[in-house]
Amino acid sequence: MTTVIRTTALNKIYEGAFRGQDVHALKDLDLDIRQGEIFGYLGPNGSGKTTTIKMLLGLLFPTSGKIEILGSESIDSATVKRNIGYLPEGAYYPDFLRGEEILAYYGKLYGLRGKELKKRVDETIELVGMQHARKRLLRGYSKGMRQRIGLAQALISDPKILILDEPTTGLDPIARKEIRDLLLQLREQGITLLISSHELLEVEMISDRVAILFEGVLQKIGSMAELLTQRELSMTVDHLSESSVSDLTDKGIQVEDRTGNRAVLRLPFHMSSYDGVEMCKAHSLNLLSISPRRETLEELFVRIVSTASKAREVVQ
Amino acid sequence: MTFLSSVFGGPWCIAVYTYREGIRRKLLIGFLILSLFVIFGSSFISSFLDPSAETDIDLKLIKDICVTAIAIFGALITVYISASVVPAEMETKVIYTVLSKPVRRVQYLLGKFQGIQLIILVNLLLMGGLFFIALYMRQGIMPTLLLWSIFLTYFEFLIISAFTFAVSCAATSPLVPTLGGLFIYITANLTEYLKDVEHRAGQTGQFFDNLIGKIASALYSILPNLQNFSIKMQIVNGQPNDPPTDVLIPWLVLYSLVYALAGFSCAYLVFRRKEV
Ligand SMILES: Nc1ncnc2c1ncn2[C@@H]1O[C@H](COP(=O)(O)OP(=O)(O)OP(=O)(O)O)[C@@H](O)[C@H]1O
Ligand SMILES: [Mg+2]
Secondary structure, three states: OOEEEEEEEEEEEEOOOOOOOOEEEEEEEEEEEEOOOEEEEEOOOOOOHHHHHHHHOOOOOOOEEEEEEOOEOOOOOHHHHHOEEEEOOOOOOOOOOEHHHHHHHHHHHOOOOHHHHHHHHHHHHHHOOOHHHOOOEHHHOOHHHHHHHHHHHHHOOOOOEEEEEOOOOOOOHHHHHHHHHHHHHHHHOOOEEEEEOOOHHHHHHHOOEEEEEEOOEEEEEEEHHHHOOEEEEEEEEEOOOHHHHHHHHHOOOEEEEEEOOEEEEEOOOOOOHHHHHHHHHHOOOEEEEEEEEEOOHHHHHHHHHHHHHHHHHHHO | OHHHHHHHHHHHHHHHHHHHHHOOOHHHHHHHHHHHHHHHHHHHHHHHOOHHHOOHHHHHHHHHHHHHHHHHHHHHHHHHHHHHHHHHHHHOOHHHHHHOOOOOHHHHHHHHHHHHHHHHHHHHHHHHHHHHHHHHHHHOOOOHHHHHHHHHHHHHHHHHHHHHHHHHHHOOOOHHHHHHHHHHHHHHOOHHHHHHHHHHOOOOOOHHHHHHHHHHHHHHHHOOOHHHHOOHHHHHHOOOOOOOOOOOHHHHHHHHHHHHHHHHHHHHHHHOOOOO
16 A cells, blocks of 8 residues: 655754753654555554644654655655645634635635636535525634635645644534545545544544554554454453352453343453353353453554553653 | 735735735724824814814914824834734734745735835825825815925834834734834934934043943934925925925835835844744
8 A cells, every 4th residue: 555644863953942942843754655545544642643743744844854755756846735635723714704615715725716716616515505594704613614615725735635733622512423424535536644642433434544643753553453462352241240240350351341140251361252152151141242352443542551650650 | 926916915815914904903093093093183174163263383383283193003003913913923923823824924024014114104194094085175276295204204204113013023922012113203304413412421531431432323324314204394494386396206216215214124034033
């Protein structure tokens, strides 16, 4: 698969007013984002996500290191920029303009004119589901509508790469789902998406690969399947009695989600599914289901971040 | 042609956008209304009074007030808008969505600067236009001299605008460039005084005396002399349709363009690698 965005040993130091106030926001970052994937870019607040994204767009300049986009190192060139759409984090859009006027303005900045411009404005407005409000002033838009206009301005040039900095922050569950579906639809069209987010559940649902950043250092990068390893088995059982609960706990089995005499049992690593079935027989439990449990992205994130912050404490 | 449209095509839509956004600023509208009020008040109200009681002195006073009002409110508008367009766009982060498009930074600045000039021109024409009508109605003679004055005032504002704009490109908020712009406007109108200070300094041989002399002489040699652009005395004392005397208009235009180019180049130098 071809790599569309690659950073090599990318560093960013924000220079403070005085010595010792410098912030080393990114340290030797090596990223590769492949064509046609949804890439989830994760990390706690202040870990350097926005910094990375702004450097990709030429808004900030790297202290050292290399950035390559679509095989080109001159990321400021019009050819590269024409192929990138960008939704900034928490940006404001001119609220004295109508939805469609804003899109026309951004379209012109991409060099679109006349019929082509009109066609793209119509298409993107439809894509983000804003036909009903296209003639209204942005002043009267809700947060979700603004975010859709933001998404539309990023899509106006029909880009190959879409970079979204926290696209669903502050949106209601329905809007989130709609945006998520839209992003999946865009991936179907072959667009590569780089999404920075704190919504781990969403990222888990749609991403192909993720990277986790902590204090400017890349902690993990890989596909969902690689990173979210299979963990212990979990069994749903019925006819659970009080005496067998204590017996099971002694064996290292965790009893979760008890409702009446039904519960979910989480088996320790060393127990196979056969062991589990044997155990049900022995305690005359009614086995309803048995399934391998995968680590969630949230668990992975918490695990990696807490390991990294413990490691840092040791160093200090 | 494609080259031209790629260099100016981008900036022009930025200029129109900047104009539409800037012209809505409350402070700017406030300055404009205030100036129109002063012009209207001083020139029309007294015409409702007994016209036979009007003297030549009254007319001179009215002209003086109106020309001064246009100069001062125009300069305030110029400084305010030139100082705030770029910092405001950085504060609201709209700049991220613009500079991430295939827009070069020089194109961006060019567009913003053109938009600022549009705003200054429109305001100047509104103020000047009202005064023009007032004078014409009062004296019944086309006040063509006033048109020359407005023309020259614009080129004076162009210089102030370019330098304020340069400071605003280095700043993160409009405060510093506003103060800087006012400083430039005031000192550049006082260059004759600076020259005077330079001549009188160095008499006592004391450190501060010398220092002040040096500063005055440095300012005198860098700053444009904005008094050159003013033909207020002629408007006040002369006939409304006199040709402008004592000023070399083509030379002043060139003078202004050179300073504006210098200011814009400074803006580009600081903005070229600015982190936004
Ligand atoms: N302009 C700046 N000047 C100095 N330091 C900065 C600047 N911008 C960001 N930083 C610092 O760089 C680090 C990374 O910030 P960045 O905004 O990239 O984080 P982030 O991962 O996007 O965080 P969030 O999830 O809160 O958006 C932080 O420590 C931040 O304080
Ligand atoms: Mg961020």
